Amino acid sequence: MVCNRCVMVVRNEMEQLGFDVKEVKLGEVWLEGELSAAEKERVRERMISLGFDLIDDRKSRIIERIKGIIIDLVHHKEGQMRTNLSDLLSSELAYDYSYLSNLFSEVEGTTIEKYFIAQRIEKVKELLVYDELTLSEIAYRLNYSSVAYLSNQFRRVTGLTPSHFKRIGEVKRKPLDKI
Template sequence: MKLYIKYMVSNCCKLMVKEKLSALGLTIKNVGLGEVDIDGDVDVTQLSVIQKTLHKMGLELMIDNKLIQIERIKTAIIDMVHYSNEAPEKTYSAYISEKLEGDYPYMANLFSETTGYTIQQFIIVQKIERAKELITYNELSLSAIATKLHYSSLGHFSNQFKKVTGLTPSFFKALKTKKRLALDEILKNSTKN
């Protein structure tokens, strides 16, 4: 059985969820971002216990199929932007469609109707958050960051960064006091709209 979990967007979350669900006596086959494969099925009572356990960790068990699809889209994007060093060999839409084995226009419409913003806007926000993280580490030049995040040029990266944050990347780098949002905060804020 597959469980879908909202706000589960980091490796730390994966470890905590695996530990807590194992402690409940569930046999975990696989843990991914936003989802857990367990051996066998769970009954209503177990589902309630799982929900309460996840809630204590700031996570939510999802049951609505549309919300599950939205979280799967977000998780695929987060995985692509934050955890993959290679550019998708295809367009973002083709990557998402292939990864989730679904019709991209349907997913894009569902995403927009449910969240109030487009998949492309979500990708941009994720890329800028990743850029802020990389700038804060101060290990790469701005050109290297633009390349790593698959921007066509430093100018394109700078324009998009300024549009989202109100600051140029070089000013942000000099500022060093601007706090980044945690991934789970971005997701929580984005679902409240």
Template sequence: MATIKLYIKNMVCDRCKRVVAEELSNLGYTVLQVSLGEAEIATTGKEADLEEIRTVMRDNGFELLDDRKTKLIEQVKLAIIELVHQGEEAELQVNTSDYIAGKLGLDYNYLSNLFSSFEGITIEKYLILQRIERVKELLVYNELSLKEIAYKLGYSSVAHLSNQFKKVTGLTPSHFKQVKTEKRKTIDKVQE
């Protein structure tokens, strides 16, 4: 039994993982594991048809990645998304460069240069954009105070969060909370 690891762009949530697992099963593959951005399948007696998989993934809003550098970029994005949207407060206090380098097992400077050259923004800017999207989400839910949100997302103070929020959105968090007219983006579309 051979196994194949697939790298899939835009697979950024639990619902995405379920869709990918279902679609791969529907194609007749034994799904061994699905995590953010990755799926591992067994090919018992059936040769993997990557074009068939690519088409099904595309039909569901995903993209099958082939190139090593593109896979690394996607892994950096997924590490940041995991950290910001699913991480614990303690993880957000960790140095981001150490977190990403440790998660991918590669030199941060290499990853940073690669990311910037492919995406046109720095990893730090991408992290800020993801954090601001998470702040928007928490503001819309209206369950936490701004102070609690700042702590939860690893900001040094409410003022730091407010300044960064206004710089990115043009609104203060309290004004955003009042008007709620600026739509939130899906986390895979944050830099667009």
């Protein structure tokens, strides 16, 4: 789940299936009690029909939590990062960052840092398309040290300058779950 609409859909579906939902966050659902094998299969089938998947093993849950924290940080808590990403993930997940980093790279085929950069660039694209903020304001909101650094990173990832991207618009944006 990568957006508030996804959270709402999952909550509604779980309640329609008759489960007592305690909380739904990006990538996670907390229920009262444990699910039987048959209930897990019903949930899996319903989620797959909606384009989601049921993640049941520990490593996959950790990966999804990493992604959820990064997505939340970049897309919902703009300008609120007061510590570096490695410290944030370690404290949130109670694992050593080197373990998290190795696990993420092994499973996803990319590093946490590259995933974080990809999320930030998608947010920059979104803000450029909206055309409500200057590049300086975007850099500040997304905790870039300078406009030049944002522009260089944007060009490295997309092959375009921010101003050129702004001219061509929304056609180059990606859904968050495809990053």
